[in-house]
Amino acid sequence: MKHTPPPIPGKSGPLTLRVLLGLSDSDEDNWGRLRGIQFKRIAELTTSRIIVTLIAAAHIVALFFGKAPSAILGIWAIAVCGLLYYNIKFEHSLCNLGKCVLSRAQYRKHGINAVITGLVWSAPLAIFAPYAGAPELGMLVAILGLLAVGTALGRNAAPVGALIFIGIVSISALIALVLMQQWMFALVVALYAIQCIGGTLTGARTFLTGRLAEAGLSEKSEVVSLLLREFEENQADWLWQIDTARRVRSVSPRFAFATKSPPEEIEGMPFLELISGDAWRTGQFPPSLHELADKLKRRESFSALLVKVTIGRETRWWELSGTPMLNHDGKHIGFRGVGSDVTEQRESSEKIAYLARYDTLTSLPNRLMLTESLNDALRYAEQWRTRCAFLMIDLDRFKAVNDSLGHHVGDQLLAQVAERLRGVMGKNELVGRLGGDEFGIVIRDASEQGTITGVAGRVIEQLSQPYTLDHQTLYVGASVGSAIGPRDGINVEDLMRNADLALYRAKDEGGGEHWAYEPGLHATAEERRKLEFALRNALERGELSLNFQPVVDANSEQVLSFEALVRWNNSEQGFVSPGKFIPLAEDTRLIVPIGAWVLEQSCKAAMSWPSNIRVAVNVSPEQLAEPDFADTVVRALANSGLDAHRLEIEVTESIFLRDANLASKSLEQVMALGCTVALDDFGTGYSSLGYLRKLRFTTIKVDRSFVQGAATDNPESLAIIRAVVAMADSLGMKTTAEGVETAEEAKMIREMGCTKIQGYYYGRPMQLSDTAKIFQRRAAQPRLSA
Template sequence: MAVSEDKGAATADITHYGVEDMRRHAVASGAKGVVWAIALMVFAHAGQGDKLELVWSIAAVLVLASAISRFSAPLSSIVFSFAIGVGGLVAALATSNGTMAVVVLTTVFFAVFGLIENARVAVDARIGQAAIQEKSEVVSMLLREFEENQADWLWQIDTRRRLQAVSPRFAFALGKTASQLEGMSFFELIAGTNWGNAGNGEGVREFADKLKRKEPFSDLLVSVSLENGLRWWELSGTPIIDENGTFQGWRGVGSDVTEKRESSEKIAYLARYDTLTSLPNRLMINEALGDALKYAEHWRTRCAFLMVDLDRFKAVNDSLGHLVGDQMLAQVASRLKGMIHEGEICGRLGGDEFGIVIRDASDKRRIDTLARAVIKRLSEPYEIENQILYVGASVGSAIGPRDGHTVEELLRNADLALYRAKDAGGGEHCDYEPLLHANAEEKRRLENSLRSALEKNELLLHYQPVVDAKTEEVVGFEALVRWNSSEHGSVSPAKFIPLAEDTRLIVPIGTWVLQQACNEAAASWPENVKINVNVSPEQLLEPEFATTVVRALSQSGLDPKRLEIEVTESIFLRDASIARKALEQCMALGCSVALDDFGTGYSSLGYLRKLKFSTIKVDRIFVQGAAQHSPESLAIIRAVVAMADSLGMTTTAEGVENDDEAEMIRQLGCTKIQGFHFGRPMPAADARLIFGRPHGGPERKKA
């Protein structure tokens, strides 16, 4: 049994040699130690000192051997050594052998100390070995999970760059089996048909350089030519160095990122190209213009930027829908691409605006030639869904670096030139001039001041008389807003009214005009005198316009029959149904509606059929033309008067400046007259004085 216990202890493994096993082996070892101790005491009792030392020498060798060979079972060796040590010490003392007693104690002490130290080292070694084994198992488990569950794969090559330990997923990525790939050249596989040529795939040469320099790398993008086409791999790797510092090859991780790269390329394309027209978008145009500016400054030459805007495109969109509008924009893009030369780029800035960058504009004639060609080509008819459509184009241009040293400056200045071309009626090309910037700056300053004009009480109303054509008695006044700015002085309505409409400031200004005019008429004028208030299309598009009219009438106490709202034909060009509904609501209150500037804009008799106007105002252009005996003007006035009479409407002739013109208007049959001959626009106090004169008539201008 003792022999079997010794064999078990010698081969003991920490993981399965338990406490009970240790106890049994310790008891057996203790018994053997007691046997040797008894032997030593027997020899001492017999007085055989020389044999006692021999026996102790043998026992000491066993103690040391036990300490060396049984460190895996330290308890057994300690018990064995202790038992022998006690017997040897007793025998030495019995024979009065002090030297032997010291030797026994010393031997047992060092044996036990060495045994404990060796056992500690052995335990640490086995714990470390177990930890390493556990880590190895964990790594193996993670690698298995990585291979089984991830899209990535492992790769390994030797010093000759041939594949080793090919994983199944890596083999699948190459479209082959692991056994087929084992030992094959990695580069030959991924280079495909480009192997050995100067045209190796993108990234392959960089990959080869990394391997040559034995440098670790990560996320290296490599184009790979496989049987199923071009793929993109992302590789990471590190050199394999053994414990002797010898290079053994490479090991790393790879993944197929083809879909990810294609998605990134698509995103990059969408970020720089317009999806509707396939032209470069604003971002790319800005970059191209920036490069052109750098080129011009470096070579001391010039570049140019042309901003193109379609004329009347909004009418196409509004009448035929955005689908037709988009098809037209695609055709516009196609026409523009056909006119671009080398060194030029065109793109879509947004909406119906396009931009053209001329990298080298040293020949200034090219700018004007291209601009006029663009206007001509884009003005040609478009056939869309079996319809022939027409739009025009306007172009504004700026030259760099003369008109701007930055992209932003050139864009702004080309835009200013474009506005000038649009203001001229469209279909024109205008170059940028410094005066345009000065005008734009003045407009900006006017806008800032206009925003606070109401708060500062800088707006006031003037009133121009409207008289009966036959009696020349005042039957109404037209309210006209004036602006005395603390910063700009007296500002012409021709300047600030269009600005107010562009910025929609006309809405609060119009509300104020309506309230003030109603207050003045209700408080100071006879009950038979009307007040005419001009209303902008922007006001009519407000959902609460009718409510604004009701509020003005109720707060002033004015009879609705004394309020006449004046509108122009332009109200029907934008959301005609909304404008018509708003006016019908006002007429339901009892207000009347006058159509101003009839015949000067987009005249259509359909307007008169859709909405029952109370008055048609004949523009001063026709009045002045008739005064100069223009047959066309006379015919127009007669036609308007006849039409108004048949529809039960009155007519008001504007711009009458003398007696002859007044008499002519009477003979033509107009109902009312308005003009400087009967009074200029005047402050409210002067308007009140008119009613103190005989017959309630204005003081006429003398010829």
């Protein structure tokens, strides 16, 4: 607050006799203000007091003129007039400019003046009594009695002076009457004095109580005015007022500022016209303005009503509160209230609400909004006996793009995917981003046959088209899983889980497919869960073992190396296919500890073979992503004692799709130890020739699918094998053909120039103990038997 209003006088305690007389008060400031209120009243009665005093003095002079000495009578009259002049001047000096605050010294001075005044007016009883008879003395007492009554009535606002004057005059009259032995007259005077004293105190209390009530009201009014002024000056809120015709009245500066108009321009203007802009002319009012108009029409109080207004062709949001005004007769005279501009808060709230339900990268609805929409769709389906659906979409090969080209490109790709998804949505569908590269579609009404497959087909088709980002052409597909509500789930959680199961099945089928949920997928998911749990304990239980498949020289058919292959024989499920548990191990990153175990056991097994025989170990991209992969290789070599040149690391092209730099660095460290590196499944990945520039591979392995195709005289397969062999020869690399199962295939591969052969024709995967038999039979047999 800039100003602090004074406290209400007399608030410190009740109006006791001591407080009323000014003899005590706990609050010095209140004491002075109480006395000020009293003496201000005396100053207001100056004129009447002068008249009464002069009339009384004139009567006494006339009463004793010619009887008492003229000099004495004149001296007394002059004393009365001089004392009157002095008292009036003194009292006016205390109440200058309408403010009256007494100090205790001034209060004492006033009391002394009252004593002197009483003695001056009592003097005639002693001075003039010897010169008067009984009639004159009775008249003198009557005049003094009238002065006492006048004092009790006119000066009771300041009771101390009045009581002193009444007391001195009464005592003087009583003494004079007693000396004259006028006992009855003296008794009357005594009773009369008591009445005057009581009347003075009663009048003083009534006067001061009334003045205190007025001061309280005045202070409250001042406080309200100060608060309103402070409110207007320092707050963003403002006051508004309208009359019964809804015209603006008493325009405050801040309200004028909010309307961007001078106060005199908007004074008397219709309130709704002022804040509605062009809508006043067109009649197209926002709903919030209709609500405000209804409140004003029904004369209802309202609070924090959010109203959309137009000020200077700019849309703003005001928060208004108002209450009807009534006059003393209870008649409605308009509205008064407070308002504030909450446009920024409104925009912030809308932004927060938007961020809570929309994805910032793609501007699509997020998981929360999709969940709410799916919940509404389920309720709608239950109410109208229809069907709804939820489609879960996952991008194929997005991880490879994100890892190889960076998250910046990945984010741009997701933004383009979002635009394409938005383009294939109808009014019946809502698409949103669940997170990462997963999206979801809510189909509100999927009762019509073919609706789900139609949406899924359009999504797969659109997302499979090429993307151009940073001058690069990228290809990613999409897999879709769908579930129908309420058939496949009566709540959001069940429906989304079942759509996810269907999506997982679509991914297992190779991607780029739409798969609808079916109850059997739960069994598959449960089997996978149990399999994962069992795999986590496979190493501890000793359920994993190694098989070894020989790799021979294409011309001499001598064994050059063995490829280590991990096998799992579970105590409950029996033999588990590697094609089943290896992908599971990679998904759960269990491949890292399993791979380390395979690496160490393979090195130990190779120590039982001739020193020219190598062991090849497959390494997963998840293993290469480990920063200490090279340390794992060093430990395996050190623990087994195997020479580094006898260990060959086999990798697939997929290692470069995650983090090419990290994979290259890890393999270069391994090659620096003396190990060799082979590129497996060559030609089945992406940009194979580009990978050959990244690393100096020792061997390129031709995938078995090309070997089998060449065996059936497939021209594409034959061309690919010849191209690979020619390229490897030019780069100084060797080639290994996988999947050779017959002598004809072996002869064909040999004639095509492959340097090494691997397949059932030369040996199936076998246990370590069986590998020794190969070396024993090698000299006697032209080839290895299974």
